[in-house]
Amino acid sequence: MTGRQFTRRELALDPVELSTLLLGAVIEATGPDGTVAVRLVEVEAYRGLDDPASHCYRGQTPRNAVMWGPAGHLYVYFVYGMHFCANVVGTEDGQPGAVLLRAGEVVSGADIAKARRPSARGNGELAKGPAILTSVLGIDKAENGVDLTDPASPVRLYTGERVPESSIRSGPRVGVAMAMDTPWRFWIDGSPAVSTYRRGGKRRASAPGR
DNA sequence: CAACAGATCGACT
């Protein structure tokens, strides 16, 4: 157990503000094989309408509909044909926005986390990267839209130890080609779970033959 | 250590 569960009202923030609130917070997910909790150490803000890199920049679609919904819900999307990524919905009232959960440290259920991701290189207690985080937590499309503030929800969000502002760093988001000058990635300085930065950009498909 | 190509499904043009 860590802190108390967040309320929807506490999470109804601009994604940039919500990002710093989520650092150090604990997300806990219960699946058929058990419960895993992760302390968040790296997140990214996506503000929607103003933000060309956001899924909702071009308007509402069936995939991103959750981002228009109430704060404190989980937005899960499938990407690159094999990975799931999880976001916490922040703003409300027609101002879509969310915070991508990028990395964390497993604080309970480490054995289950390891079983779910046996190929995790090195330390299985780290969830270094958004797709690894979701697989360790057992989150997939089925958890899209669940309420993180509901005690009965399969995925819940709790307050953690407060992170001193001096240890919070920010920088450009990972893998984002547009708006690279916007430092909307936030992480806890010194955490081993923080993913290494990879710049975004177009990659031409090469090797036309097979 | 840094950089790149491949894998693979669904949303969007």
Place this chain on the structure above:
DNA sequence: GTCGATCTGTTGA
């Protein structure tokens, strides 16, 4: 048909 809020193994400095 193209490309993506990615990860991993391989290659090269």
